[in-house]
Amino acid sequence: MVLENEPIPFGDWIAPALLFFLQAAGILALLALVGGYLIAAFRYGPLDGGDRVFRFLKRGLGDLIALSPRRVMALAWLAVQESLRRRVLVGFGVFLLILLFAGWFLDTDSNDPATLYISFVLTATTYLVLLMALFLSVFSLPADIKNKTIHTVVTKPVRPGEIVLGRIIGFSLIGTMLLALMGVFSYFFVVRLLNHTHEVEVASLEPLPGGSSDQRAGRTEPEHSHRHEVTLEADGTGSTNTVNGHWHEIDPVEDGDETRYVLGPPRGMFNARVPEYGELRFRDRSGAAVSRGINVGNEWKYRSFIEGATLAAAVWRFDGITPERYGDSLPIEMTVRVFRSHKGDIEQPIRGTLKLRNPRNIGIESAVEVFQAKDGTVNPIEIPRKLTTPEGRTIDLFEDLAPEGELEIEMQCLDSGQYFGVAKADLYLRARDASFQVNFIKGFLGIWVRMLLVTSLGVMFSTFLSGPVAMLATLAALVLGTSTGFIFDVAAGTVEGGGPAESFIRLVQQKNVTVQLEPGLTTDVVKAADVVFMAVMTSVTSLLPDFGQFDSVEYVAHGYDIPPDLLLVQVLSGVGFVIAMFAIGYFFLRMREVAR
Amino acid sequence: MPPDVVVETQNLTKVYRDFWGRRKVRALRALDMEIRRGEIFGLLGPNGSGKTTTIKLLLGLLFPTSGKALVFGRDATDVSKNERIGYLPEESYLYRFLNAEETLDFYGRLFDMPAKVRRERAAELITLVGLNKDKRRQLKEYSKGMARRIGLAQAMINDPDFILLDEPTSGLDPIGTREIKDLIIRLKEQGKTVLMSSHLLADVQDVCDRIAILHQGELKELGRVDSLLKLRDETEIRARGLSAEAQAEIRAVIERHQGNVLMMDNPTTTLEDLFLSIVRDSEARPGRRARPEEEK
Ligand SMILES: Nc1ncnc2c1ncn2[C@@H]1O[C@H](COP(=O)(O)OP(=O)(O)OP(=O)(O)O)[C@@H](O)[C@H]1O
Ligand SMILES: [Mg+2]
Numbered sequence: 001m002v003l004e005n006e007p008i009p010f011g012d013w014i015a016p017a018l019l020f021f022l023q024a025a026g027i028l029a030l031l032a033l034v035g036g037y038l039i040a041a042f043r044y045g046p047l048d049g050g051d052r053v054f055r056f057l058k059r060g061l062g063d064l065i066a067l068s069p070r071r072v073m074a075l076a077w078l079a080v081q082e083s084l085r086r087r088v089l090v091g092f093g094v095f096l097l098i099l100l101f102a103g104w105f106l107d108t109d110s111n112d113p114a115t116l117y118i119s120f121v122l123t124a125t126t127y128l129v130l131l132m133a134l135f136l137s138v139f140s141l142p143a144d145i146k147n148k149t150i151h152t153v154v155t156k157p158v159r160p161g162e163i164v165l166g167r168i169i170g171f172s173l174i175g176t177m178l179l180a181l182m183g184v185f186s187y188f189f190v191v192r193l194l195n196h197t198h199e200v201e202v203a204s205l206e207p208l209p210g211g212s213s214d215q216r217a218g219r220t221e222p223e224h225s226h227r228h229e230v231t232l233e234a235d236g237t238g239s240t241n242t243v244n245g246h247w248h249e250i251d252p253v254e255d256g257d258e259t260r261y262v263l264g265p266p267r268g269m270f271n272a273r274v275p276e277y278g279e280l281r282f283r284d285r286s287g288a289a290v291s292r293g294i295n296v297g298n299e300w301k302y303r304s305f306i307e308g309a310t311l312a313a314a315v316w317r318f319d320g321i322t323p324e325r326y327g328d329s330l331p332i333e334m335t336v337r338v339f340r341s342h343k344g345d346i347e348q349p350i351r352g353t354l355k356l357r358n359p360r361n362i363g364i365e366s367a368v369e370v371f372q373a374k375d376g377t378v379n380p381i382e383i384p385r386k387l388t389t390p391e392g393r394t395i396d397l398f399e400d401l402a403p404e405g406e407l408e409i410e411m412q413c414l415d416s417g418q419y420f421g422v423a424k425a426d427l428y429l430r431a432r433d434a435s436f437q438v439n440f441i442k443g444f445l446g447i448w449v450r451m452l453l454v455t456s457l458g459v460m461f462s463t464f465l466s467g468p469v470a471m472l473a474t475l476a477a478l479v480l481g482t483s484t485g486f487i488f489d490v491a492a493g494t495v496e497g498g499g500p501a502e503s504f505i506r507l508v509q510q511k512n513v514t515v516q517l518e519p520g521l522t523t524d525v526v527k528a529a530d531v532v533f534m535a536v537m538t539s540v541t542s543l544l545p546d547f548g549q550f551d552s553v554e555y556v557a558h559g560y561d562i563p564p565d566l567l568l569v570q571v572l573s574g575v576g577f578v579i580a581m582f583a584i585g586y587f588f589l590r591m592r593e594v595a596r
Numbered sequence: 597m598p599p600d601v602v603v604e605t606q607n608l609t610k611v612y613r614d615f616w617g618r619r620k621v622r623a624l625r626a627l628d629m630e631i632r633r634g635e636i637f638g639l640l641g642p643n644g645s646g647k648t649t650t651i652k653l654l655l656g657l658l659f660p661t662s663g664k665a666l667v668f669g670r671d672a673t674d675v676s677k678n679e680r681i682g683y684l685p686e687e688s689y690l691y692r693f694l695n696a697e698e699t700l701d702f703y704g705r706l707f708d709m710p711a712k713v714r715r716e717r718a719a720e721l722i723t724l725v726g727l728n729k730d731k732r733r734q735l736k737e738y739s740k741g742m743a744r745r746i747g748l749a750q751a752m753i754n755d756p757d758f759i760l761l762d763e764p765t766s767g768l769d770p771i772g773t774r775e776i777k778d779l780i781i782r783l784k785e786q787g788k789t790v791l792m793s794s795h796l797l798a799d800v801q802d803v804c805d806r807i808a809i810l811h812q813g814e815l816k817e818l819g820r821v822d823s824l825l826k827l828r829d830e831t832e833i834r835a836r837g838l839s840a841e842a843q844a845e846i847r848a849v850i851e852r853h854q855g856n857v858l859m860m861d862n863p864t865t866t867l868e869d870l871f872l873s874i875v876r877d878s879e880a881r882p883g884r885r886a887r888p889e890e891e892k
């Protein structure tokens with residue numbers, strides 16, 4: 001996986017996030033209070049108005065205390081019944097249909113079918129569940145008000161907050177149930193469709209050249225559009241090489257007087273790697289230490305670049321390198337982005353080198369190992385325990401290079417005029433693997449949190465908007481929440497073409513985004529309008545959760561363990577958001593004359 | 597407010613406005629009234645006179661434009677008063693996808709009643725409103741009268757002290773109407789307070805202690821039913837076995853005293869009475885069509 005953002009550690013996130021939450025809540029509450037008082041004072045006079053606001057607050061507190069789990073669950077149960085009545089299960093049917101046809105159009109030829117399949121099912125699940133959450137949450141309360149069924153409910157001792165909360169919980173229960181079903185089906189879909197074995201092509205077996213006398217090598221028959229090379233030991237057991245992200249074990253089976261070689265199920269296809277990250281420093285072309293490398297343009301901001309055939313280098317420093325943890329070799333995986341300043345020989349990959357060094361004793365280092373960079377793909381390298389120095393002396397990885405458990409890995413680019421781009425997370429130690437199944441569930445938890453966000457957002461809007469309008473509002477919030485980065489960029493003026501008004505003018509006048517608008521009154525007005533637009537949009541956006549942060553599909557699909565910190569951040573921001581939606585929904589529902 | 601006053605409105609006014617805040621209808625003007633504990637209070641008036649509006653204001657479903665509505669001494673918009681009230685809406689606004697049992701269980705849970713109490717109460721009420729046969733059917737299959745019955749049961753789930761019934765007899769057959777009227781009178785005997793609206797004068801006359809007559813949002817009449825209905829300057833004469841001569845004689849006597857005869861006739865029983873006696877007969881002797889005349 002090529003990360004484009006580094007996940008924030010939970011410890012760094014929680015304090016500012018909590019502060020932001022409290023700030024936003026405080027400001028919103030203050031605005032509501034002042035606005036409420038002004039309206040009340042205007043309608044009932046300053047004294048009576050103040051009294052009304054005070055009673056409103058007092059009763060709000062009372063309502064919170066009187067919140068009854070039984071009532072909330074009754075309303076949640078009603079929401080569940082309503083959803084079932086509205087045939088949510090059809091959504092699940094659609095999902096099964098999608099899975100059924102997915103087998104046809106998903107490409108088993110792909111050189112990473114697991115990634116393709118997993119990201120497909122997770123994405124399909126996400127869209128379906130979010131769509132369903134949207135439809136359920138947004139139409140329920142307006143329909144209840146329109147049918148006047150709400151009249152018999154609010155004339156019971158039901159607090160407005162219970163109506164909001166009951167709906168959020170009810171629809172989330174339905175969503176959870178659907179997600180669980182989809183999760184189970186997705187899992188078996190992926191595992192079953194990618195499961196396969198091969199026959200060993202017995203005729204191809206020959207003594208292994210250069211191997212010990214009774215080892216044999218050959219290949220398998222093709223299956224799922226690929227075949228493997230096989231290596232068999234004297235006793236007939238063996239293994240295949242890794243193709244399309246997996247390999248097989250081989251066992252001999254006596255069948256009468258011949259021996260057949262049977263391949264097991266694919267191995268190593270579904271992973272949940274737990275990367276161990278180090279600290280990254282750079283050296284510039286003259287070899288001086290710098291904190292960042294070269295910037296080759298905005299699109300590439302996340303990574304720093306080192307120039308080929310100079311002294312420029314990227315240096316990672318790792319901790320905790322012990323034989324207890326890593327055994328006989330150090331598995332590292334790396335990704336580089338290649339930036340060519342000239343075409344060079346386009347057929348030839350750009351080459352780079354890796355070197356290991358003892359950070360406490362600069363003199364002790366390994367000889368360079370040359371690698372060929374494939375742009376943006378993960379390249380696994382197994383570093384053996386016994387290494388040689390540039391002078392040809394044998395050294396031990398743990399004893400000589402990392403006696404204190406600390407190790408530096410230095411990367412350089414060999415080809416002149418070409419650049420390697422790297423970030424901290426691009427070279428890591430693959431310390432261990434977590435369970436894929438658990439990771440799969442964690443991925444679904446990310447979808448679950450998003451479902452919760454959409455549901456609470458939809459219910460909140462439906463307390464004061466009609467169904468279709470609430471749906472549009474929720475969709476708008478989703479779009480804003482998914483494109484936070486872009487919106488802040490537009491507001492900062494770093495995006496060509498300006499804000500919505502200017503873009504509209506450009507669209508109508510068929511002007512390219514880089515063409516200067518004619519100076520004059522119209523242009524000034526348009527630009528001023530955009531300033532207002534963007535002020536509103538940024539303030540709304542900054543209140544919305546960044547939806548991108550809940551997307552952990554990539555992690556699961558590319559076989560990386562979802563960091564527990566990320567999961568915690570997701571769940572906590574989800575819960576915080578639901579609380580906020582609950583409060584706003586309560587406010588609007590209480591202000592509302594439901595019998596109108 | 598004295599403890600035996602259940603409802604008090606002061607200058608209660610409701611103006612419906614459209615989305616832009618422009619006035620559309622003045623549905624209720626400066627209503628002042630009181631409902632005391634243990635009485636059956638009738639709201640009367642033609643269609644659109646503001647009966648439903650008044651009830652919704654008392655329930656806090658609408659907010660008053662000006663004036664005040666107090667229920668049990670608390671502001672009508674205060675949710676906690678709902679613990680002690682029951683409400684039957686004008687039409688049965690219930691969840692059509694639930695059956696009768698589920699409906700009562702759901703509303704019982706809204707009163708935070710434990711499961712056992714809910715079950716007992718639901719069974720009791722279903723029997724009371726006569727829906728035992730149909731308790732497992734979804735409400736969307738119910739006829740109007742059946743929906744009315746389950747609506748009534750729903751309004752009594754919490755054994756309320758004060759019951760608001762918006763046109764309780766609409767959509768009911770004459771037996772149902774009679775049953776409801778009997779039920780209302782029974783509730784009064786249990787010390788409950790009832791507010792009912794209707795434009796069927798006969799219903800109101802039968803059960804209500806006091807009535808208010810609304811017309812175009814204004815209170816026209818308020819008082820005890822018996823005193824309102826007593827027409828002091830009319831006399832009704834009913835007799836049996838008079839000959840034509842005797843009738844002419846009585847007519848002459850009235851005319852001598854400067855009265856004019858409005859009606860003197862063999863009185864007939866009302867249609868309602870007739871219908872009821874037929875149905876009662878057929879219930880007593882099922883399977884056979886009641887033909888009272890043939891028997892004689
Ligand atoms: N939601 C509303 N918006 C606007 N006007 C309304 C609304 N509800 C009622 N009205 C108006 O208020 C007036 C009183 O209506 P209300 O429903 O209280 O009458 P009612 O006495 O209950 O009549 P009915 O016997 O037909 O039930 C009517 O003129 C009606 O049109
Ligand atoms: Mg009415």
